Amino acid sequence: MTLAAKISLGCIADDYTGASDLANTLTRAGLRTVQTIGVPSDNLALPEVDAVVVSLKSRSIEAGLAVSRSRAADKWLRSRGAGHVLFKICSTFDSTDAGNIGPVMDALRADSGEGAVLVTPAFPETGRTVYQGNLFVGAVPLNESPLKDHPLNPMHDSNLVRVLARQSRTQIGLVDLATVTRGAEAVRARLAELAGKGIGAAIIDAVFDRDLETIGLVAGEHRLSVGASGIGLGLARALVSTGKVKPGAASSESAAAVGGPAACLAGSCSQATLQQIANAERIMPVLHLDQDRIITGANEAERALDWARPRLADGPVLIASSAKPEDVAALQARHGRDAAGHAIEQAMADIAENLVKTGVRRLIVAGGETSGAVVDRLEIPGFLVGAEIAAGVPVLRAVGAEAGEMLLALKSGNFGGPEFFADALRLMR
Numbered sequence: 001m002t003l004a005a006k007i008s009l010g011c012i013a014d015d016y017t018g019a020s021d022l023a024n025t026l027t028r029a030g031l032r033t034v035q036t037i038g039v040p041s042d043n044l045a046l047p048e049v050d051a052v053v054v055s056l057k058s059r060s061i062e063a064g065l066a067v068s069r070s071r072a073a074d075k076w077l078r079s080r081g082a083g084h085v086l087f088k089i090c091s092t093f094d095s096t097d098a099g100n101i102g103p104v105m106d107a108l109r110a111d112s113g114e115g116a117v118l119v120t121p122a123f124p125e126t127g128r129t130v131y132q133g134n135l136f137v138g139a140v141p142l143n144e145s146p147l148k149d150h151p152l153n154p155m156h157d158s159n160l161v162r163v164l165a166r167q168s169r170t171q172i173g174l175v176d177l178a179t180v181t182r183g184a185e186a187v188r189a190r191l192a193e194l195a196g197k198g199i200g201a202a203i204i205d206a207v208f209d210r211d212l213e214t215i216g217l218v219a220g221e222h223r224l225s226v227g228a229s230g231i232g233l234g235l236a237r238a239l240v241s242t243g244k245v246k247p248g249a250a251s252s253e254s255a256a257a258v259g260g261p262a263a264c265l266a267g268s269c270s271q272a273t274l275q276q277i278a279n280a281e282r283i284m285p286v287l288h289l290d291q292d293r294i295i296t297g298a299n300e301a302e303r304a305l306d307w308a309r310p311r312l313a314d315g316p317v318l319i320a321s322s323a324k325p326e327d328v329a330a331l332q333a334r335h336g337r338d339a340a341g342h343a344i345e346q347a348m349a350d351i352a353e354n355l356v357k358t359g360v361r362r363l364i365v366a367g368g369e370t371s372g373a374v375v376d377r378l379e380i381p382g383f384l385v386g387a388e389i390a391a392g393v394p395v396l397r398a399v400g401a402e403a404g405e406m407l408l409a410l411k412s413g414n415f416g417g418p419e420f421f422a423d424a425l426r427l428m429r
């Protein structure tokens, strides 16, 4: 990898859509950013950048594995000069009581020698705000939002001090909004007070971008922070406002058209994605996969490919496994949660691999785990960030992919407007 100068900000994302969301935020804030898939190999040619987002697929794997992969990424980022590393988690704090946010944070904190780590999933642009340590998704607390029905990590507690305490070995404190509103000095003092009591991490409230700017200033003086794109925004703005990074333009290379057939794959079962699929039915052929056939090993991926191939010459197609919460619950009761999720992800990867062999060069994937499975199968080592399709979702240009020139959009299940697929296709030429 050709990184001549040292990087100013290192990031480790626990899934691939989350990584592209963060890379998008950093780029818009003026940081030249690349997204890599895992720790990049030395021979991957990348431009000179201010920030690197290493994407892991570590959100829903066994905690020990998530820790070791995150530590390896942290070591690589620090060896490239990153003084601060942001561990990027989901803005809806997706995790279970077994991890992985707490265990990874504990390990990175120990490695960096950090006192008390600031933690916030706030991302106001997408409606995620934190008040008194409670996460709100739009107008409702996390546990009343659609995240209560997530197929892999249903969220039933909106109090993040409690949620993180159940996952972490350290005590968790709170830096409340009143303190944030008083400014950086007040946050520094509160953090020092918590660290003095041996409290190793604190959920910090944020409702507006200006709160994240205050948080970014303080966090950037430390070695480690944990959060979603909002804290990324704060860190990036602090790097620019303190003159540590000169704001640069996004690479013009990332805007060139690739042409060729386009396809969409949806494995997210979020409310937003279900609506986007329903709207896509009006503008392109849509195939709904039979999930039982996938899990029992019947050749459902082959059936999907036979359906897609003759249609691709006429325009984009969409293949979806997505289902409503009651259907997801019924499928999981029949086959088990992890087995169902894994089998569907692998079927999506099979479909993506064969679509690319058929000539597809523009691929839109809805769902974080789904995107991880697809990008891994396509063996794409990294991405440059292009135009913004929706808040948190950029057009990505593959770097070093075996298939050559490719554009992808990796959409978090919850993100994007009702016409997301049309919006993405318009920008991916």
Ligand SMILES: Nc1ncnc2c1ncn2[C@@H]1O[C@H](COP(=O)(O)OP(=O)(O)O)[C@@H](O)[C@H]1O
Binding pocket: 151, 152, 267, 268, 269, 270, 291, 321, 322, 323, 327, 328, 331, 332, 340, 341, 342, 343, 344, 345, 366, 367, 368, 369, 370, 371, 411, 412, 413, 414
């Ligand atoms: N119909 C379905 N029933 C059960 N699980 C499903 C179904 N469709 C997809 N899944 C699984 O649900 C999970 C969705 O997670 P993900 O792709 O990360 O979406 P999101 O971005 O909404 O979190 C994946 O593991 C996927 O394989």
Ligand SMILES: O=C(O)[C@@H](O)C(=O)COP(=O)(O)O
Binding pocket: 015, 017, 018, 019, 021, 022, 089, 090, 091, 092, 123, 228, 229, 367, 368, 369, 392, 411, 412, 413, 414
């Ligand atoms: O922070 C966010 O909400 C996203 O960047 C994110 O992590 C998305 O995860 P998925 O919903 O699993 O795609």
